[in-house]
Amino acid sequence: MKNMRFVLAVALILMLTAGAGAVELLDPEIVDVAGYYGESIGRYGGTLTVYGGASGPKSYNPHLAAETSTTDLTDQLFEGLVRLDRNTGDVVGQLAREYEISEDGTEIIFHLRRGVQWHDGTEFTAKDVIFTFDVIYDPESQSNARTGLHIDGEPMQYEALDDYTVKFTLPRVHSPIMYSIGANIIPEHVLGDAFREGRFNESYTLASDLSEVVGTGAWKLSTYRVDQELVVVRNDNYYQFDTEGNQLPYLNRVIYKYYPNQDTAVLAFFAGEFDYMGIPATHFTEFEDRVDRLPFSIIESGPNPGTTFIVFNQNPAGLEPPALNWFQDKYFRQALAYAVDRETLLDMEMNGRGYFQHSPINMRNEFFLNPNVKEYNYDLQAAHEALEAAGYTLGADGLRYDQDGNHIEFELLTNTGVAIRQTTGELFQEDLGELGITVNFNMIDFNVIVDKLLNNFEWEGIIIGLTGTFDPNGGANTWMSHGNLHMWHPLQEEPVTEWEARIDELFVSAQRTMDWDERQMYYYEFQEIVAEQVPLIYTVNAQTNVAVRDHLRNGVPAPISGGMMDTWAWLWIDR
Amino acid sequence: MKEINETSKGSNQQAVRSPWKMAWRRLRRHKLAMAAMGVLILLHLFAIFAPFLVPYGETQTDRRRSYHPPMRVHFFEDGQLTRPFVYGYVLEDAGRRRYSLDTDTKYEVKFFINEGTTYSLFGLISGNRRLFSVEAPGKIYLFGADQYGRDIFSRLAFGARRSLFIGLIGIVISTSIGMVYGGVSGFFGGWVDNLMMRISEVIISIPSFYLLLALSAVLPTNLPSDVRFMMIIGILSFIGWAGMARVIRGMVLSIRQLEFVHGAEAIGCSQPRIIVRHILPNTMSYVIVNATLAVPGFILAESGLSLIGVGIQHPQASWGNMLSEALNLSSLSRFPWLLIPGFMIFVTVLSYSFFGDGIRDAFDPRATS
Numbered sequence: 001m002k003n004m005r006f007v008l009a010v011a012l013i014l015m016l017t018a019g020a021g022a023v024e025l026l027d028p029e030i031v032d033v034a035g036y037y038g039e040s041i042g043r044y045g046g047t048l049t050v051y052g053g054a055s056g057p058k059s060y061n062p063h064l065a066a067e068t069s070t071t072d073l074t075d076q077l078f079e080g081l082v083r084l085d086r087n088t089g090d091v092v093g094q095l096a097r098e099y100e101i102s103e104d105g106t107e108i109i110f111h112l113r114r115g116v117q118w119h120d121g122t123e124f125t126a127k128d129v130i131f132t133f134d135v136i137y138d139p140e141s142q143s144n145a146r147t148g149l150h151i152d153g154e155p156m157q158y159e160a161l162d163d164y165t166v167k168f169t170l171p172r173v174h175s176p177i178m179y180s181i182g183a184n185i186i187p188e189h190v191l192g193d194a195f196r197e198g199r200f201n202e203s204y205t206l207a208s209d210l211s212e213v214v215g216t217g218a219w220k221l222s223t224y225r226v227d228q229e230l231v232v233v234r235n236d237n238y239y240q241f242d243t244e245g246n247q248l249p250y251l252n253r254v255i256y257k258y259y260p261n262q263d264t265a266v267l268a269f270f271a272g273e274f275d276y277m278g279i280p281a282t283h284f285t286e287f288e289d290r291v292d293r294l295p296f297s298i299i300e301s302g303p304n305p306g307t308t309f310i311v312f313n314q315n316p317a318g319l320e321p322p323a324l325n326w327f328q329d330k331y332f333r334q335a336l337a338y339a340v341d342r343e344t345l346l347d348m349e350m351n352g353r354g355y356f357q358h359s360p361i362n363m364r365n366e367f368f369l370n371p372n373v374k375e376y377n378y379d380l381q382a383a384h385e386a387l388e389a390a391g392y393t394l395g396a397d398g399l400r401y402d403q404d405g406n407h408i409e410f411e412l413l414t415n416t417g418v419a420i421r422q423t424t425g426e427l428f429q430e431d432l433g434e435l436g437i438t439v440n441f442n443m444i445d446f447n448v449i450v451d452k453l454l455n456n457f458e459w460e461g462i463i464i465g466l467t468g469t470f471d472p473n474g475g476a477n478t479w480m481s482h483g484n485l486h487m488w489h490p491l492q493e494e495p496v497t498e499w500e501a502r503i504d505e506l507f508v509s510a511q512r513t514m515d516w517d518e519r520q521m522y523y524y525e526f527q528e529i530v531a532e533q534v535p536l537i538y539t540v541n542a543q544t545n546v547a548v549r550d551h552l553r554n555g556v557p558a559p560i561s562g563g564m565m566d567t568w569a570w571l572w573i574d575r
Numbered sequence: 576m577k578e579i580n581e582t583s584k585g586s587n588q589q590a591v592r593s594p595w596k597m598a599w600r601r602l603r604r605h606k607l608a609m610a611a612m613g614v615l616i617l618l619h620l621f622a623i624f625a626p627f628l629v630p631y632g633e634t635q636t637d638r639r640r641s642y643h644p645p646m647r648v649h650f651f652e653d654g655q656l657t658r659p660f661v662y663g664y665v666l667e668d669a670g671r672r673r674y675s676l677d678t679d680t681k682y683e684v685k686f687f688i689n690e691g692t693t694y695s696l697f698g699l700i701s702g703n704r705r706l707f708s709v710e711a712p713g714k715i716y717l718f719g720a721d722q723y724g725r726d727i728f729s730r731l732a733f734g735a736r737r738s739l740f741i742g743l744i745g746i747v748i749s750t751s752i753g754m755v756y757g758g759v760s761g762f763f764g765g766w767v768d769n770l771m772m773r774i775s776e777v778i779i780s781i782p783s784f785y786l787l788l789a790l791s792a793v794l795p796t797n798l799p800s801d802v803r804f805m806m807i808i809g810i811l812s813f814i815g816w817a818g819m820a821r822v823i824r825g826m827v828l829s830i831r832q833l834e835f836v837h838g839a840e841a842i843g844c845s846q847p848r849i850i851v852r853h854i855l856p857n858t859m860s861y862v863i864v865n866a867t868l869a870v871p872g873f874i875l876a877e878s879g880l881s882l883i884g885v886g887i888q889h890p891q892a893s894w895g896n897m898l899s900e901a902l903n904l905s906s907l908s909r910f911p912w913l914l915i916p917g918f919m920i921f922v923t924v925l926s927y928s929f930f931g932d933g934i935r936d937a938f939d940p941r942a943t944s
Contacts, residue, residue, distance in 0.1 A: 263903070266904075282903065283905050285670075285671050286905050286908075344641075346670075347670050348638075352671075419903075426889060426890060430636060441889075442888065443888075
């Protein structure tokens with residue numbers, strides 16, 4: 001009798017799910033996995049295991065995610081209206097099947113895919129888009145997408161024209177909006193009440209019921225053992241199909257494994273635990289030594305999107321003369337730029353595999369990268385001559401003095417735990433020592449450095465890096481003089497120098513046009529100014545490499561990022 | 576006459592046999608302790624005369640010789656005994672630090688060579704002769720080079736100056752505090768004793784390693800490395816004295832009941848004089864043993880701090896921060912000579928333990944000589 005009741009209950013549940021699943025997919029996305037995205041049509045089945053990093057996600061909420069360990073997961077669960085094409089970087093439809101931009105560039109209309117389902121079977125509609133932007137623009141909800149979706153501090157207007165059409169109205173033309181408008185869409189039917197009751201910031205935490213965490217992505221959250229292992233399973237109702245009509249993804253599930261120590265993760269890869277792994281630059285030779293003996297191959301996937309640089313404080317609020325005068329003098333900064341031994345850095349820390357960096361633009365975005373900027377290649381003689389010409393003379397005691405007779409000595413800081421920055425500092429210290437400049441190089445905790453840069457401004461020189469965005473406007477917060485990451489003199493009310501004023505103008509002009517050739521012109525000039533003024537002395541950039549096991553097919557790193565995260569839907573296992 | 580002679584000789588001998596002499600005799604019979612003492616003396620000499628004994632300076636780098644492998648010194652060529660020499664190495668792959676032996680280039684090891692750089696010994700004598708080296712453009716790396724092409728053999732000597740003397744200086748400071756504090760506390764007894772012992776218990780209960788971490792973090796970052804070094808010694812010894820003070824206090828409590836202390840009081844000696852001249856010398860054997868056995872603790876503490884990057888800072892060498900380069904598994908497997916500083920720490924700590932063992936046996940009053 002009991003059994004009978006159980007069977008009935010199961011049957012009922014099955015019927016209910018079938019009923020809810022009756023949303024009909026009208027706008028599938030056909031993905032050319034055997035040409036454009038990958039190399040071959042796949043076969044179903046299998047599990048992908050990847051290295052998730054030192055620790056796992058801290059939340060399941062894509063709008064509150066603050067660290068990559070969280071976004072690495074939420075980017076698989078949730079999707080935006082648009083995404084960047086992995087080969088060209090163009091903005092293409094994701095949850096929107098297509099979009100139109102009005103002639104004057106102030107109206108954008110998105111036509112949503114019809115029949116897309118949330119992981120729980122509910123249909124995705126314009127209501128969810130409106131809800132997501134309500135959340136983003138609500139100051140209480142602290143969404144990480146908020147800043148990027150404001151245009152000079154003003155929000156956009158948005159309305160649903162029908163269930164599958166959404167119109168955005170911009171206060172003025174703002175070309176970078178297309179790169180931020182693809183914010184992850186979240187389900188109104190799950191989070192709506194929480195948002196209206198002011199509980200949005202407490203939703204989708206690690207304590208939430210996993211079945212409530214529903215997105216539209218190819219993967220559904222299954223289990224999570226905190227900081228050890230996280231499993232996502234295939235979304236059986238996903239809207240992508242390959243060219244032969246097979247529904248994606250091919251794989252059944254993906255396991256993220258977390259190891260606090262990168263060395264351990266490398267050994268785990270050699271033991272066959274992961275199907276692919278981004279190769280840490282310091283471990284490259286170990287992979288190269290084993291590539292003939294173990295069943296994997298190494299794919300070179302271009303420069304790292306981020307930058308590493310040395311920056312000197314030019315902020316009178318945190319530094320006093322004479323150091324302030326040295327750092328504010330562009331000839332002094334130019335001279336020091338000659339003293340970075342990039343070649344040795346590449347050899348020592350990247351096994352000779354990497355790139356010299358001369359420009360703030362993401363090296364993968366060749367359209368905007370100006371190839372003809374002034375370069376400061378390692379030359380201590382040139383550095384010496386430039387210093388002499390600018391009035392910083394070498395005394396009889398072998399030390400260098402400024403015009404007022406002050407010995408040039410400053411403190412250089414970097415954060416502990418990053419070998420390349422330590423080496424950069426030690427080589428720089430030694431080379432400047434040759435030039436008669438005393439550098440006190442120290443490594444301190446990362447948070448202390450961030451606090452110095454953003455809050456107390458009391459520092460002299462710092463070696464630090466920034467992660468790169470694809471579009472140059474992602475650097476607006478660093479390059480515009482009012483930005484809080486304008487490290488050498490942040491939060492200026494009015495630009496202090498002429499060149500900073502000009503950079504502000506160039507960034508604004510590039511935002512106010514939808515003509516990409518015109519934007520290129522502005523950003524070219526911007527790079528020339530940076531190369532002339534060297535507020536940041538760029539160092540080297542690592543080559544990213546991915547080790548992919550031989551049984552994994554379609555594992556092609558994305559040309560725009562070097563990453564593998566977007567390949568999961570069409571990866572397949574051949575054995 | 577003969578007999579008398581012999582007796583007087585014997586009694587004479589008996590008279591010069593102070594407790595120190597007896598201890599020394601017993602120590603000399605302890606072979607392991609003597610060997611350990613020899614090793615320690617050599618290590619300390621190595622440290623003291625570092626600039627003269629080693630071929631290169633502490634911070635002298637050579638960027639094109641990163642992770643240069645250790646060289647073998649050859650004494651024979653074609654079966655013939657020759658002056659010692661080393662073969663040159665050629666950098667084949669800078670990225671992978673692959674070097675190949677080039678038997679066509681030979682560099683003769685020259686003694687008392689002046690290769691251009693000067694150094695100063697104890698800040699007094701300046702010199703430019705090194706015990707041994709090879710002529711430019713050759714280089715001699717007995718123990719290989721580190722990432723920056725610095726000679727590990729040379730850095731070991733300079734690192735020894737910090738890593739070894741941190742123990743000695745630390746012991747002097749903590750022992751002095753411990754003896755005086757324990758002596759005063761035990762001599763006066765009563766509420767003074769009570770208060771002083773409670774204070775020492777507070778000191779003992781401070782988790783020293785975490786305190787060091789915290790203090791290292793708040794030390795101004797622009798301190799020169801040597802000042803930093805002295806501060807680390809200071810911190811280590813100012814929290815290390817309390818244990819010793821407690822034992823001394825116990826010993827003083829019992830010693831002050833003895834007749835000779837009452838005697839001293841009776842003839843009107845001042846209290847400080849009684850403590851310093853009559854009581855504390857009787858605790859000496861314990862103090863020496865304890866000090867010897869505590870030195871390795873200081874050495875290990877410094878190594879530990881430098882290993883995690885809060886002790887002695889690069890480019891200054893200490894065995895601990897040299898060892899930190901071997902923390903990375905991949906460099907360790909490719910450049911195993913990075914472990915040599917660890918071996919030196921091991922040898923030193925072991926030697927101190929053996930030596931301390933021997934000293935303890937030697938000073939043991941119950942031991943028969």
